Every structure is written in C-alpha cells, then in structure tokens.
Amino acid sequence: MIGIVSRPEQRATVEEFFQLFKVPWEFHQEGRRYRVLIVTEPSAAPLSADLNLLFSPGYCPVDGEHGTEVLAADRGSHDLLRTPYGQLPIHTDLCLFRGCPDPIVETTRRTSAGYRVRSGGRTTIRIGFDLFAEVEHLLRGKQGVEHALHPTVEILIATVRRWILEAGIPLLEIPPVPAGFKFISCLTHDVDFMGIREHIFDRSLFGFIYRALFSYSLTDLVSGRASKKLLRNLRALLSLPGIYLGLTADIWNQLDRYLEIEGERKSTFYFLPYKGRPGDRMPGHAGEKRAPGYRSSRYDVQDLKDSIRRLVERGHEVSLHGLDAWCSSERGKDEFDVIRRLAGVDRLGVRMHWLYFSEESPRALDDAGFFYDSTLGYNETVGFRSGTTQVYRLPDCSRVLELPLHVQDTAMLYPARMNLSESDAFTLCQELISKLAIFGGVLTVNWHQRSLGPERNWDEFYLRLLAALDSENVWFATGGQAVRWFMKRRSVSFTRNSPEGTSYGLVSHYADGSGLPDLTVRHYTPDRDPGHPQASSDAAPPFTDTSWSGSGEITLTL
Numbered sequence: 001m002i003g004i005v006s007r008p009e010q011r012a013t014v015e016e017f018f019q020l021f022k023v024p025w026e027f028h029q030e031g032r033r034y035r036v037l038i039v040t041e042p043s044a045a046p047l048s049a050d051l052n053l054l055f056s057p058g059y060c061p062v063d064g065e066h067g068t069e070v071l072a073a074d075r076g077s078h079d080l081l082r083t084p085y086g087q088l089p090i091h092t093d094l095c096l097f098r099g100c101p102d103p104i105v106e107t108t109r110r111t112s113a114g115y116r117v118r119s120g121g122r123t124t125i126r127i128g129f130d131l132f133a134e135v136e137h138l139l140r141g142k143q144g145v146e147h148a149l150h151p152t153v154e155i156l157i158a159t160v161r162r163w164i165l166e167a168g169i170p171l172l173e174i175p176p177v178p179a180g181f182k183f184i185s186c187l188t189h190d191v192d193f194m195g196i197r198e199h200i201f202d203r204s205l206f207g208f209i210y211r212a213l214f215s216y217s218l219t220d221l222v223s224g225r226a227s228k229k230l231l232r233n234l235r236a237l238l239s240l241p242g243i244y245l246g247l248t249a250d251i252w253n254q255l256d257r258y259l260e261i262e263g264e265r266k267s268t269f270y271f272l273p274y275k276g277r278p279g280d281r282m283p284g285h286a287g288e289k290r291a292p293g294y295r296s297s298r299y300d301v302q303d304l305k306d307s308i309r310r311l312v313e314r315g316h317e318v319s320l321h322g323l324d325a326w327c328s329s330e331r332g333k334d335e336f337d338v339i340r341r342l343a344g345v346d347r348l349g350v351r352m353h354w355l356y357f358s359e360e361s362p363r364a365l366d367d368a369g370f371f372y373d374s375t376l377g378y379n380e381t382v383g384f385r386s387g388t389t390q391v392y393r394l395p396d397c398s399r400v401l402e403l404p405l406h407v408q409d410t411a412m413l414y415p416a417r418m419n420l421s422e423s424d425a426f427t428l429c430q431e432l433i434s435k436l437a438i439f440g441g442v443l444t445v446n447w448h449q450r451s452l453g454p455e456r457n458w459d460e461f462y463l464r465l466l467a468a469l470d471s472e473n474v475w476f477a478t479g480g481q482a483v484r485w486f487m488k489r490r491s492v493s494f495t496r497n498s499p500e501g502t503s504y505g506l507v508s509h510y511a512d513g514s515g516l517p518d519l520t521v522r523h524y525t526p527d528r529d530p531g532h533p534q535a536s537s538d539a540a541p542p543f544t545d546t547s548w549s550g551s552g553e554i555t556l557t558l
C-alpha cells in the first residue's frame with residue numbers, strides 16, 4: 001500500500017493522480033505501516049516506509065542531515081530531467097542539489113534534481129519539485145508548446161513506478177490499456193464547413209482558390225504526387241459552377257468518404273450548433289467582444305438531419321462543436337440542446353471551435369451537463385497539452401472528463417501553423433504513436449471534416465495514419481466510448497484484505513460498461529533484492545496481465 005502525505009489543498013489532485021496511476025493507495029493514517037510513502041509535506045510525517053519518495057522544491061531536514069546544498073533552479077533555465085522514458089520538463093518550482101550522496105535524477109545541464117539515501121533498511125528518494133503541484137499544473141492544460149511532445153504526467157507515473165519496483169516492492173495496477181489492445185484511438189472530425197456551396201465570394205472561398213493553385217512549390221510538382229493534387233484542385237475549381245448550381249457533389253462534404261474509408265472504425269463528429277454566429281471572443285485576444293465573423297458557421301445544422309441520422313445509425317458519435325459553451329453554462333446548455341435533439345442522445349461531448357477555453361471553462365462545462373470535453377490540445381503544434389495520454393477529470397470539476405486532443409491535421413500541415421511536409425508530419429505522428437504504445441491511453445486525432453477533399457487533399461495522409469494505427473492493434477473508440485472505458489477503470493476500488501497489504505479485493509462500481517473492452521489488471525513482480533535493481537535503464541520490469549470485465553469482486557494476492 002502506498003501512503004500519501006500531501007498538503008491539505010492538494011487532496012483533489014492526489015485523488016486524480018491515483019485515477020491515472022491506478023494502484024492501491026490511501027492518505028497516510030497514523031499508526032499504519034506503509035511500504036511506500038509519497039510525501040510533499042515534509043513536516044507532517046516521518047519517513048518511515050521501506051521506500052520514501054520525498055518531493056519538495058524547498059529545503060528539507062534530510063538535506064541537512066546529508067550535507068547537501070539546495071539551490072533554487074532558475075525558472076527560465078529549462079533544465080530537463082533525464083529519465084529512462086525521455087526528458088522531463090518541470091513547469092513548477094524546482095530545486096537542484098549539490099554535494100548530495102547518491103545523485104539519481106540528472107538534468108540536461110548535468111546538475112542533480114534528485115538523490116537517494118539508504119539507512120537502516122529504508123530508502124529515501126529526495127526529488128527537487130512537488131509532484132502534485134506539477135501534475136495539477138499540467139492537468140489544467142498548461143504544458144508549454146516547447147514541451148509538447150513530452151507526455152509528462154505519464155513519465156512521472158512511470159518514474160514513480162520504477163522507483164517502487166527497483167526497491168523490490170511488488171505492485172498491482174490497472175494500466176490505461178484495454179485488455180487485448182495496445183491503446184485506444186479516437187478519430188474525431190470537427191465540422192467547421194459542410195459545403196463550399198455556402199461560401200460565395202467570402203474569405204473561405206478566396207482562401208480555397210489561392211491555396212488550390214499556390215500550395216505546391218516547383219519541387220513538389222516535380223514529384224508525381226503534388227502534381228496529382230494540383231490536377232485534382234484544378235478539376236475542383238472547374239467544378240465550382242456545377243456545385244453552386246447543385247449539379248455536382250460538393251467537394252467540402254466528405255461525410256460519405258469518411259464512412260467509406262473508416263469502415264468499422266467508429267469516429268466522432270463535432271457539429272456547430274448555429275449558423276451565422278461567431279460567438280464571444282477569447283479573453284486576451286485583442287479587439288471587441290465578438291469573435292471575428294469568419295468564426296461563424298455557414299451551414300445550418302438543422303439542414304443536416306439526414307446526414308446526422310445516418311452517422312448515428314452507423315455507430316458514429318455526433319457531439320457538439322461549441323461556440324460559447326466555454327464561457328457560459330447557459331449558452332452551453334442551449335448549444336447542448338440543439339445537438340442532443342438532432343443526435344437523439346442524452347450524453348454529449350464537446351470540443352470548442354478554435355479550441356476556445358479559459359480558466360472558467362471547466363466549471364461552465366460541468367454546469368451545462370456535458371459528458372466530456374475534448375478541447376485541450378494545441379492549435380499550433382501536436383502533442384500533450386495536459387501532459388497525458390489519459391482521460392482525466394478537469395480540476396475544479398465534479399463530473400466532466402477531459403479527452404485530451406493530440407493531433408490536428410491543420411496544426412501540422414497549414415502554412416500558418418507548423419507547415420510540415422506530409423512526410424515530416426507522418427514521422428511526427430509515428431513518434432506520438434510510439435509513445436502511446438509505451439504508456440497506453442488514448443490518442444485523439446482531429447481530421448477536419450473537409451480535409452479529405454480539395455484543396456487540402458489530406459486523404460492519402462489520413463489513410464496512411466489509419467494503417468499505422470491498425471498495425472499497432474488499437475481499439476478505435478468514439479469519444480464517448482473511450483470516456484466510458486476510463487470511467488469503468490476509475491470506478492474500481494481496492495480494498496486491503498490483509499494488514500500488510502499483500503492481498504486486495506477489487507470491485508468496479510460502473511454500471512454502464514456493456515460493449516466495452518475488459519480492464520487489464522497488471523501484477524508487477526520485481527527483483528526481490530533491492531540492492532541489485534534488475535531493471536536496467538531500458539528494461540521493463542516483469543509483469544503478468546489478467547483481463548477483468550469489471551463485474552463481481554476479484555481478489556488478488558501480491
């Protein structure tokens with residue numbers, strides 16, 4: 001059993017951390033014996049466990065006992081911590097140690113941010129930042145763009161797990177991995193546009209014409225692929241009169257194409273609730289109260305009843321692409337209602353148009369009754385804005401869960417964003433996929449509704465991405481399904497059957513688990529000799545997996 005000694009204001013973050021690192025734990029109770037203590041409040045408890053993980057960016061008595069000098073790291077210095085799982089950025093306060101006995105956490109600038117002391121059969125690992133302060137910062141979606149590719153929360157979890165196993169302490173865990181799969185992938189589509197027919201002599205049309213003709217450089221054109229795309233764009237331009245007259249299929253309506261190429265993989269479509277409303281402007285953006293006019297939808301979702309019915313009948317999810325739900329629970333409720341009626345479902349997810357979000361958004365979404373949000377991703381890059389691959393509860397919320405967004409087509413491929421070549425963008429996606437294969441969780445992709453057609457022509461790329469995911473054995477889930485699977489995992493409680501914490505009863509309290517993959521119950525059996533940690537820097541510690549539907553109670557002995 002892991003005992004936690006944290007500051008009182010950290011309780012909610014601690015509880016959330018152990019929904020992501022799903023192992024038996026409790027807040028430290030006087031008189032109980034723990035094999036592991038995680039401490040962020042050094043004055044509140046003795047370091048009495050077999051393994052004590054002491055996280056604090058300030059001076060602690062243990063530092064003085066071992067003659068270690070504590071130096072505050074410069075906030076702007078960007079020291080990254082080296083871990084076997086990659087480099088770890090720390091966004092909150094960090095201290096470094098000089099003259100410490102057994103340095104174990106080195107930074108990229110060769111200073112030490114952690115050390116180990118062993119005495120009287122006990123091990124203390126002293127780390128120069130506050131674990132729960134850092135996790136809370138990340139779960140608010142505040143990981144800086146420069147650290148986007150680090151799944152920092154997952155690396156922190158993996159590091160804590162590794163220290164426990166290296167100390168020879170066995171561990172029971174329900175990892176974020178559905179039984180029988182490597183990880184989950186949510187294919188999602190923001191429906192910003194539903195037809196070029198709606199755009200006559202406006203900014204979107206002129207942008208389309210310009211990019212259709214001038215997106216490709218001469219070198220692109222020498223290779224056959226770009227010239228094929230240019231030809232496709234020219235054909236699309238010539239077809240515009242037919243489209244406006246209603247004689248030709250609209251090149252910006254790609255719903256059928258998605259149904260065709262996604263096949264049995266179920267995806268999620270986020271529709272804008274109103275035509276012609278730009279919504280309020282994000283705070284901090286210069287200008288008046290309204291967002292720019294071109295944020296408004298040119299389609300009326302009420303005209304799309306048949307398309308929406310078809311998507312729902314085929315098992316896809318239809319949810320809300322929010323305009324003002326991020327800033328007002330009243331307007332959020334209205335927007336919710338529009339899509340709820342059309343989709344014929346009671347539970348709805350939301351992703352905000354242009355990823356609008358503020359400090360108040362979690363509470364507004366909670367009050368409006370959304371099932372989940374999937375806004376926290378980057379517009380300007382790809383990666384882990386909340387530092388995690390997992391569905392989690394937004395800070396200050398009682399209900400709404402966050403399905404973090406990781407990859408956007410426009411972020412990678414638009415000239416004003418990263419402006420990557422398709423091959424560089426694909427390499428980047430593979431890098432993310434390889435991280436998901438290590439840490440589990442869910443990879444959420446936003447491929448905009450119109451992106452398969454001209455002038456973007458990102459259909460070949462999307463097919464390649466699907467093939468890459470297929471080869472990893474992922475569970476393709478809608479946003480709602482992925483969130484439900486995580487809710488099933490969150491509902492599991494561990495009861496200690498023996499005072500030593502060697503036997504546990506597991507119960508899941510989730511009633512809505514039908515049709516979801518089983519949970520994975522992972523039993524780590526480390527080397528019993530803590531003096532010789534077997535896990536060398538790359539080797540994964542040995543474990544056995546059992547799958548569990550979550551019904552009934554099971555007992556597990558360590």
Ligand SMILES: [Zn+2]
Nearest residue numbers: 190192353354
């Ligand atoms: Zn949008």
